[in-house]
Amino acid sequence: MNQAAPFSASKARTIEHFEVLIVGAGISGIGSAYQLSKKLPDASYVVLETQESFGGTWLTHRYPGIRSDSDLHTFGYSFKPWVGAPIATATEIKSYMGEVINENGLDRHIRYKHKILSASWSSAQNLWTVEAVRTDTGETLLFTCSFLWMCQGYYRHDEGYTPEWAEMDKYKGRIVHPQTWPEDLETEGKNVVVIGSGATAATLLPAIADKCGHVTMLQRSPTYFRTGRNAIELAEELRKLQVSEEWVHEIVRRKILYEQDAFTRASFEKPEKVRKDLLDNIRNLLGPDYDVDTHFTPKYRPWRQRIAFVPDADLFKAIKSGKASVVTDEIERFTETGILLKSGKELNADIVVTATGFHLSVMGDIAFTVDNQPVDWAETVTYRGMMFTGVPNLAWVFGYFRASWTLRTDLVAEFVCRLLPHMKDKQAKSVSVTLRSEDKDMPILSWIDPENFNPGYLMRDMHRLPKRGDKREWQHTQDYWVEKDEFPTIDLDDAAFRYGT
Numbered sequence: 001m002n003q004a005a006p007f008s009a010s011k012a013r014t015i016e017h018f019e020v021l022i023v024g025a026g027i028s029g030i031g032s033a034y035q036l037s038k039k040l041p042d043a044s045y046v047v048l049e050t051q052e053s054f055g056g057t058w059l060t061h062r063y064p065g066i067r068s069d070s071d072l073h074t075f076g077y078s079f080k081p082w083v084g085a086p087i088a089t090a091t092e093i094k095s096y097m098g099e100v101i102n103e104n105g106l107d108r109h110i111r112y113k114h115k116i117l118s119a120s121w122s123s124a125q126n127l128w129t130v131e132a133v134r135t136d137t138g139e140t141l142l143f144t145c146s147f148l149w150m151c152q153g154y155y156r157h158d159e160g161y162t163p164e165w166a167e168m169d170k171y172k173g174r175i176v177h178p179q180t181w182p183e184d185l186e187t188e189g190k191n192v193v194v195i196g197s198g199a200t201a202a203t204l205l206p207a208i209a210d211k212c213g214h215v216t217m218l219q220r221s222p223t224y225f226r227t228g229r230n231a232i233e234l235a236e237e238l239r240k241l242q243v244s245e246e247w248v249h250e251i252v253r254r255k256i257l258y259e260q261d262a263f264t265r266a267s268f269e270k271p272e273k274v275r276k277d278l279l280d281n282i283r284n285l286l287g288p289d290y291d292v293d294t295h296f297t298p299k300y301r302p303w304r305q306r307i308a309f310v311p312d313a314d315l316f317k318a319i320k321s322g323k324a325s326v327v328t329d330e331i332e333r334f335t336e337t338g339i340l341l342k343s344g345k346e347l348n349a350d351i352v353v354t355a356t357g358f359h360l361s362v363m364g365d366i367a368f369t370v371d372n373q374p375v376d377w378a379e380t381v382t383y384r385g386m387m388f389t390g391v392p393n394l395a396w397v398f399g400y401f402r403a404s405w406t407l408r409t410d411l412v413a414e415f416v417c418r419l420l421p422h423m424k425d426k427q428a429k430s431v432s433v434t435l436r437s438e439d440k441d442m443p444i445l446s447w448i449d450p451e452n453f454n455p456g457y458l459m460r461d462m463h464r465l466p467k468r469g470d471k472r473e474w475q476h477t478q479d480y481w482v483e484k485d486e487f488p489t490i491d492l493d494d495a496a497f498r499y500g501t
């Protein structure tokens, strides 16, 4: 709906107003749009998305084999049954999201090719003014909204993270990042070195091993992996009994969440036992002659970094077949034909894939101001990992690391869809979170405790992220099993919430 402009715009003439503006059409943005449309059907809203379509992570990543590393019963939405194999390809995830959009008429609310540049809160108007540029026409557009729902993920979509190694410019082969996989890249018959040891490297290796000359995973240090059949026996049994897909989804979700909870707790309470079980599995898969100690025995406690699930152990089958191998070493420098390692060994490569992670993007790299003052997110303290001191009428969906990211989309949605009517009831136009008198002496800490979880992209840029306190209300606990019970009971009249009329 168009309205008279409450903002003196230099470049854009009309301003569209919506009650809620959702940033991003990834799995979080689409899930949030669905929840909003069902729980508050009268609320006007728009979803703005930079890319040309929905999908976020699953649209951006196009490297061979791209797939989820958690199961789609919990990574998928609670409200839409997942009927395929639990570990899914990007294509399958996008088609599932497409069904959610079509079945619920969400498409008319989504504007693609709209990149948000800035968001300015005015306490005088109790509004956000959002400036977006159309990536196809270059046109600048202005929107106002009462509430900003940030579903922009956590990393930059246009470019992955590649470290600078000595003499990279001398290398005559091709260097590619999985996040920007070139359509014309031909790996058939080529020697490929994949730098990295995470889920992406573990996915790429088996996907290209059959056809390329040889593929080597070059890692500085090893990672934990779990393996299993890409199927859930309970789902198969229930389907045999002709139980409806809605029930299968719900029952299997509960089973997986129960087992994940047990595994996560065991990794804290009995880390040595969990470590042994994980490593014994890899030893069984690779056989007694394989040097598991060097290549698959991490130095850290299980779950400090995400543990990737390898369906049907395909990574280990590729290694066992001899078509793929692992080298654990450090890069000294690039050469014309490959990589010289600190051990003195040289790896020849026609193609080097840098599966070395992401650039953290704090709040979609949007320039935020509150009453004309730039927002420095690192100066804010988070309320439960979703709201931030000094930044009114805004919530962020930052998911879970040890459980499916999306489980938090539902929790945040439940909260936002309770908060907005609560504000209406109170005739409040703004809500912000603020430390209470009892929080005054609370230690202020980094966004995530590095002892708890420490992936590289967070460690590199933690100083740019909001802070947390040492009380549950003032942190993202990363504990779905506690938060699922706590979020629905959050007291919206707690002194942490300040309402303005």
Ligand SMILES: Cc1cc2nc3c(=O)[nH]c(=O)nc-3n(C[C@H](O)[C@H](O)[C@H](O)COP(=O)(O)OP(=O)(O)OC[C@H]3O[C@@H](n4cnc5c(N)ncnc54)[C@H](O)[C@@H]3O)c2cc1C
Pocket: 023, 024, 025, 026, 027, 028, 029, 048, 049, 050, 051, 055, 056, 057, 058, 061, 067, 068, 069, 070, 071, 075, 114, 115, 116, 117, 151, 152, 153, 154, 155, 157, 200, 363, 364, 365, 366, 397, 399, 400, 403, 404, 405, 406
């Ligand atoms: C290869 C890969 C595999 C993964 N597998 C799993 C998994 O199996 N399980 C799991 O739990 N997690 C997984 N993750 C983490 C994953 O990113 C999240 O789980 C999830 O997909 C994030 O969804 P999202 O919608 O929050 O963010 P994203 O998928 O990052 O989507 C955010 C969207 O917001 C848009 N956007 C950002 N900034 C702006 C802006 N300024 N203006 C307009 N639009 C903007 C982006 O273009 C993007 O489309 C994986 C990540 C990667 C990279």
